[in-house]
Amino acid sequence: MKLAEAKAEFIQAWGTLGSSWGINRTMSQIHALLIVSPKPMSAEEIMDELKISRGNANMNIRALMDWNLVKKQLIPGERKEYFSAGKDIVEVARQIAKERKRREIDPILEVMESLKKVEGTDQETEDFKKVITELGDFTQKVESTLDKFIRSDKNWFYKTAIKLMS
Amino acid sequence: MKLAEAKAEFIQAWGTLGSSWGINRTMSQIHALLIVSPKPMSAEEIMDELKISRGNANMNIRALMDWNLVKKQLIPGERKEYFSAGKDIVEVARQIAKERKRREIDPILEVMESLKKVEGTDQETEDFKKVITELGDFTQKVESTLDKFIRSDKNWFYKTAIKLMS
DNA sequence: CTTATCTTTCAGAAATAATTGAAAGTTTAG
DNA sequence: CTAAACTTTCAATTATTTCTGAAAGATAAG
Incomplete structure (x- = not known):
């Protein structure tokens, strides 16, 4: 080729x-x-x-x-x-992660937060709150991990990925 | 509300x-x-x-x-x-990761692999190979990490995310 | 100032994706 | 078997996104 x-x-x-x-x-x-x-x-x-x-x-x-x-x-x-x-792929990935986080994840986190304020103590409401809370927690964790990635030194990702795979 | x-x-x-x-x-x-x-x-x-x-x-x-x-x-x-x-959010995320990996990441990895076969030893070709190889390596790492996540037990993600953040 | 070069804008056109609804297809009850 | 209840398909329509190209807007050289 x-x-x-x-x-x-x-x-x-x-x-x-x-x-x-x-x-x-x-x-x-x-x-x-x-x-x-x-x-x-x-x-x-x-x-x-x-x-x-x-x-x-x-x-x-x-x-x-x-x-x-x-x-x-x-x-x-x-x-x-x-x-x-930029030709440094890790840097490119980091930049994309940063922007998508800011543009798409942050806004939905705010929505999740506000939805926790729903009124009611019946079972259905409690179940809803539970799902929303779990979703918010999960998204937070993803965010934090991305943050770490975004702020990390150039080799963090490779080192960490190797560690996680072992 | x-x-x-x-x-x-x-x-x-x-x-x-x-x-x-x-x-x-x-x-x-x-x-x-x-x-x-x-x-x-x-x-x-x-x-x-x-x-x-x-x-x-x-x-x-x-x-x-x-x-x-x-x-x-x-x-x-x-x-x-x-x-x-399913209402287990971690499970849902895992399933989505699994499908997107299969549908979108795996195919591009194949393409990357095939592009390494490009002919030539001049500087421009070497540079191209380098970028493609780095991109492939990076994608592999993401894949492996996703694989681990997909196959892991329910709490792996939370535990690992906490560890990474520290 | 005037002109040539280059960049930005944006309304309309084209391409793509999503949606409808009616007809065809299936399945089960009687 | 026949009819009713339900599901699937798909051609046509509608909505959304992307792209074009010409015109307007900059900027710098002469």
Whole structure:
């Protein structure tokens, strides 16, 4: 398999994975493209490579910057803006975990918390509270573990994962 | 807040969370509804509660059964089929982890593996292989940790999470 | 200031996903 | 067997998300 072919396949696979986890396909693809690109790319180059429109490229590049997954690189003497993605996978995973936690887990935790305030002492209400409380506790634990991961040093994950598997 | 209201809000929140993680909103809502229902429900009752069509209800109930999140309950003397969801949250999370791993992580691991076979020894190819290998290794670690979680006893997660946080 | 280069915006178009509802299929009771 | 009760299927519709491309907005060079 040729390099160009492998890259294309990687970009494709990454886009599919992203979209099955609720992330826009193009956004994942641009991210993948920048991860495997040896040098920063301009919007134009990204458009050409992925065969997408200017608007689409611009919008998703900005989303990736919002997620702190892509950085703008200003090349001296160049008018255009160039973009690059971090290639340290653990760092990338950490960043994604951080953002999804903030955007999706934190809000639901608040809802769970507020639902514990439901009135009533009958069995059905108690059962409901129990489920909600367990769900909240579980989510808290996941959060805490993610927090640890997010704040940890670069090798923590590998070391810990090995420990957990033993 | 009244119980019925709290349940409705929970169902709504769960649906939203699901859809931002790539799971059909109705599927998540039916799951939530069954989790907080004290007794098994028929398709008819689910349709009424969530104001959805028969076809939609049927399709998503079946999807939930595919995911092993919902079980058919045959009530003696009743013609209708009734459905119930497991209420042990750790068990539910484990089941979801198991299915998503199988459906989405395993396939991408295969792709990663095949991409390592790319030809060439130039710098760009070496860099590509490095990224792909790291990504594969990382995904493997996540997989292994999930496996451990999936196969573990009911309290493993809580105990381990506490340990990791210390 | 004017022009050329580049970026952003956004309304409409296209693509994708979810939903409906009626018809067909099944199962069980009588 | 026949009819009633229930479930499944699926073509058509509706809703949602994504994408396009042209126009407007910046920015810097000349």
